[in-house]
Amino acid sequence: MARKLKTYQTSLGFFDLAVAAPSMKAALEAWGADSNLFHQGAAKESDDPDVIAATMAKPGVVLRRPVGSDGSFNEHAELPADLGDVKPTKAARKSKGSKAKKPSSRPVDKAAERKAALDYQREERRRELEREREEAARQSERERRQQAVDKAQAALNKAQQEHAKRAAAIQAEVEALEKRSQAEETRCDKEKSRLEAALRRARG
Template identity: 80%
Template sequence: MARKLKTYQTSLGFFDLAIAAPSMKAALEAWGADSNLFHQGAAKESDDPDIIAAAMAKPGVVLRRPVGSDGSFGERAELPTNLGGSGAKKAARKSKGSQAKQLYSRPVDKAAERKAALVYEKEQKRRERERASEEAAKQKDRERRQHAVDKAQAALEKAEQEHAKRAAAIKAEVEALEKRSRTEEARWDKEKERLEAALRRVRGWSTVLSRRHPRAAPSTRIGQ
């Protein structure tokens, strides 16, 4: 069953705002208010028949008119031209003075109220479908971006693992080469020591032999 609509009114910035909504909360959401204007005394339920009629004709739609004026509400409104002037004050007083008379001059159309409530509910369902569709599209986009991030992350991790594997293999090769180098150095030190010892022995034997068997001096003949 469609909830009964009420007409709410406030002033924000350069405009008076009005809307037919099922609750104050719905009105605040439609106005985009970030605080409870009703508790602050800046918003109220309207009792102006003209405002109610205009709002009920377009339930759920935020209607506007220049602030301080007594003109009709519409979806679009021009900026006020007499801000701070006496014209705005007179218009405001005129609007307040005429509200009481208008309140009793026009009977409440129950059928119109029910129709407006049904239109509002239909419009709300349409907006909810749009929001759901937008949210689904956003979710799909988030999932697509997350998939791309996950894919890139997996590629990075795979590359890091491959790099670590190659670096470990290179390190093992370097350590093996260093071990072979140390082994070769140790072998060469021993071999060199053995050869140098052999060389010293040979040189020592040669010295002993030359002392034991000196070479004969060349003969010198007279007259030659």
């Protein structure tokens, strides 16, 4: 069964953020927050009917508006008009927010709540599928790189083996030449001795 959604608000960077989610944890995940903004007093459940209506129309989608403004929340918001102005403090924003609040006089629409909850589930599934596609793409890229590494390593190993074989063959040739050289030296010495002896006899 779809869980009932609530609207949560916070401010991050240049924007106020709002999202319809089933829990504070889900809202923090949607905002990409690294810490619990609710415990820090930087986030809250909204009771502004206009904000609630906007987020329930797009459950699970993070809506934005320029920080400190009281305009409507949209999926794509413009940056604040004057970034040079001093940003309102948290207390000032809270004070401003409390003045802007209007008690909700709209009747609870159970059908709309159920639809919003189902829409949220669809949005969550869409995001999950997107994450799975991105992970599959990353895995495919990792495998492609590993294949390239394996291929390069195999080529390097083969080249090293070929070099080792050729070096061994050359070394064998060098050793054979050295043996032939030594044998030639021995033969030459013997022949020299024989001829010198013959020369001495002829002179004698």
